[in-house]
Amino acid sequence: MSAGSATLLISCPDQRGLVAAVTQFIFQHNGNILHLDQHVDQQAAVFFMRVEWDLTGFGIARADIPTAFGLTVGNRFKMDWTLRFSDETPRMALFVSKQSHCLYDILSRWQAGEWQVAIPLIVSNHESLKPVADSFGIPFHHFAISADTKAEQERAQIDLLKAHKVEFVVLARYMQILTGQFIGAFPNRIINIHHSFLPAFAGAKPYHAAHARGVKLIGATSHYVTADLDAGPIIAQDVIPVNHKDSVSDLVRKGQDIEKLVLAQAVWHHLQNRVLVYNNKTVVFQ
Amino acid sequence: MSAGSATLLISCPDQRGLVAAVTQFIFQHNGNILHLDQHVDQQAAVFFMRVEWDLTGFGIARADIPTAFGLTVGNRFKMDWTLRFSDETPRMALFVSKQSHCLYDILSRWQAGEWQVAIPLIVSNHESLKPVADSFGIPFHHFAISADTKAEQERAQIDLLKAHKVEFVVLARYMQILTGQFIGAFPNRIINIHHSFLPAFAGAKPYHAAHARGVKLIGATSHYVTADLDAGPIIAQDVIPVNHKDSVSDLVRKGQDIEKLVLAQAVWHHLQNRVLVYNNKTVVFQ
Amino acid sequence: MSAGSATLLISCPDQRGLVAAVTQFIFQHNGNILHLDQHVDQQAAVFFMRVEWDLTGFGIARADIPTAFGLTVGNRFKMDWTLRFSDETPRMALFVSKQSHCLYDILSRWQAGEWQVAIPLIVSNHESLKPVADSFGIPFHHFAISADTKAEQERAQIDLLKAHKVEFVVLARYMQILTGQFIGAFPNRIINIHHSFLPAFAGAKPYHAAHARGVKLIGATSHYVTADLDAGPIIAQDVIPVNHKDSVSDLVRKGQDIEKLVLAQAVWHHLQNRVLVYNNKTVVFQ
């Protein structure tokens, strides 16, 4: 039986000896590195690293690794670090409104086993996608939202997510702007898909704006949600060509194809513990 | 010997019978249609058409086609139209500053015969690219430009271009903002390349802005120059992926590859008489 | 109430006057052309055309258009032509095996109303995807297939499709090679998705072959099925980048994203009556 692997995601002030210290730690305890990637932002003098190693024969019990790493390496270099094990299954909540294309795309990946993730619940401000949730056997929670009830409903949503031990949230074309209250409960843990190549066409009706401007490409951008609308750290982006024959509804149709792919790509990176956020930007280790 | 072909570019208020009238005109005079494309902007109720036909055996003398077409078709339908012959060689001026990548790309296409175009002169606000112009045997004109001299220098440039019968201008990374005076002398006849996927990052230093925002794609946009900076009708756009490892100078290096391709694509469409402008957008017949 | 539109797809030997004749026919009977595209293969001297016109106020009853067009235009120019009306809903059968990604992608488009198509049945050589068919309310037919039973089962499939008035078949990762018997029953009416950029890596296990060769792009190709395996007329193709870090299973995962998009693109073109086949190639009017 495989002992699985462990993945460390690290950021800290840059200095000599960081890679040596981390890899020495792994080697001393008989770990075999599977993947290692690092990056130094020379301007900001910040060091980033992702390392994954095979736990077979590793000399430290799984539960003791955090303490051991923190004491011998992490603290010494003032590292921010997180440790994940490959056999842990992260818990994700899906938020949707009325459009189903991203929802189906995500659920079919989950059902086929493409993604190792648990989806304990789907949340929506409309009831129309409940049958989809039902067909995949996932509990569906409807929260009607108005300007008056938003704060209260968000509190209820947060409670619900906490009760289900949800670790991160995917907004799969959820057409509500989240308040700081909700965003603060899941910092850099809410992944949105916006239907434009940000920073162009932030805000409402980007396809209308793209059509009016006469662009020859339309895009989709997946990013972590921050207090600034459509201005959070970008995880993934893609575009497709359009031309003068395309009406706004053609842009909507064509755009949905990249919306679902770009969102899936961002969630995949997140699930693989490949994303670090700093300076409102991301490091995405490939 | 081939008699060559003629190309009509037409726009007019939409109504029934437009294609029939134009194609009937060509057929009656024994023309053979090589390419025909049309488009109706249903919202604006505007009709656009490009038709190219073989002149072999055509029943109207070349010089008489405009009158004949205008009298029997053009006027009847209130058409805006232009007529070009395949054996006419359009005359293009290149404006450059210090960067050579677009200049070399264009000149090597011209030299290899990829484009049927005459380049009677190259204009620059710096002297550094004169040797490139020399090596291709194209006269190079230096116009030093300051805030004080710009208006005067532009007038001299316009005179020079008119004297050389220049029909359109390509700004191949020309780092000066043209005034309305110059733009008005070549309406929808000045093609610029901007190093971002417009409308994102208009104005100065787009690669710096893209780097600061942390986008995962950078772009290039070729457009006709209008009075609004970087806001004219878009002819062509493209993007390439970037990642967290790319510094601003990496973005510059990578971006130059799409700058030159996107600009070349736009010039190619223009040379092929494929571009119609309306509503600050383009119809580009493929 | 809209009277809808009619679309003619035409091919014939090239000669003067073809576009004029067709558009004159439409204009004389008071039709308004919405889209027109034509193409001449100069080498083969074959003419291709697609024209769609608004039937509002059209002077010929819908049922009489074929006769009228045939008598006055079609026969005269020896045209092969088909006529479709925008309010007719084509009938499509889906063939699947065990992989669900293309199936979900197609069904979610259908359910969302993105495609105007009827799906009277889903056919499979395995039972595993029956629950998916059930959740979308589409009858699922299982045909176990062995070398011994294939001919007989195909006959039963053909009968079933004919009974359901199926017009075309989509092989959504159907892992059986069809015999000439089945292909002959739906000539240029069976759309397959092959998981490589054909003609590279035709046949079995293309991702393994791509991995062994060390390509930097993997592709997907949608084509009409002919007697030659993976050699039919190509409708759509796309690729995505891969690198040395990708194992075969990474290629499979990444490739599925373009498999479903490329197949959807091909079906969309087919549904829009945009595809003409000749010389084992396609004309796809955009």
Add this chain to the structure above:
Amino acid sequence: MSAGSATLLISCPDQRGLVAAVTQFIFQHNGNILHLDQHVDQQAAVFFMRVEWDLTGFGIARADIPTAFGLTVGNRFKMDWTLRFSDETPRMALFVSKQSHCLYDILSRWQAGEWQVAIPLIVSNHESLKPVADSFGIPFHHFAISADTKAEQERAQIDLLKAHKVEFVVLARYMQILTGQFIGAFPNRIINIHHSFLPAFAGAKPYHAAHARGVKLIGATSHYVTADLDAGPIIAQDVIPVNHKDSVSDLVRKGQDIEKLVLAQAVWHHLQNRVLVYNNKTVVFQ
């Protein structure tokens, strides 16, 4: 003054402790790692690594690094390794025939300082591109080649390249098949551009073959030359869309744009010491 950086490219049988050993070596001698990437081919159990470190304050004199690294790390782990310094300028020969697009693309990058490379000479089997070489001030050597003279001319070419201390060769649309004699003189040191997405359309006239097959994408592939024609390790590939309107000459024109970009990308990777070859495939560290 910057001391520059050193880059190690390493491959060896996989085992525990490899990254730790290399990074420990660098750290012990006071090197600061700028970039590190590694890869393990799990199937083949081969380890690959690229590490670049800042030499400022490094404790070993530049000339002594090879011995020091070999003795303490390289030999112990049976590593194949190469060491490069950032201020060394590699020496590249260009081989061309009659087409100039790749030649201009490369020379303009070199002239603009985009690439740190020396180009001591250009070799051709035709004289037509001599003026281009002249305009960039690079010696041009003409070797007329026939079946009878090829072996002899290749020997003369090899002598010439050796005399100029050429380290690697770029075939910038050189339309001659090299013999094993020449290839053997520069193993994995000859970069070719082939005008198709290999393995499709290897050999002569790939655009004709692509047109005949009716593909919807055409490609370009840059690879190291081996004894098997167009079958060497692939470094970079790209494609662009084509359609039924494109004649063979359109494919040639469109294809040249990706030929030059893909070749430039491959040369860039090579110049950056990012490419390792094994098993007729490449690891390209990004």
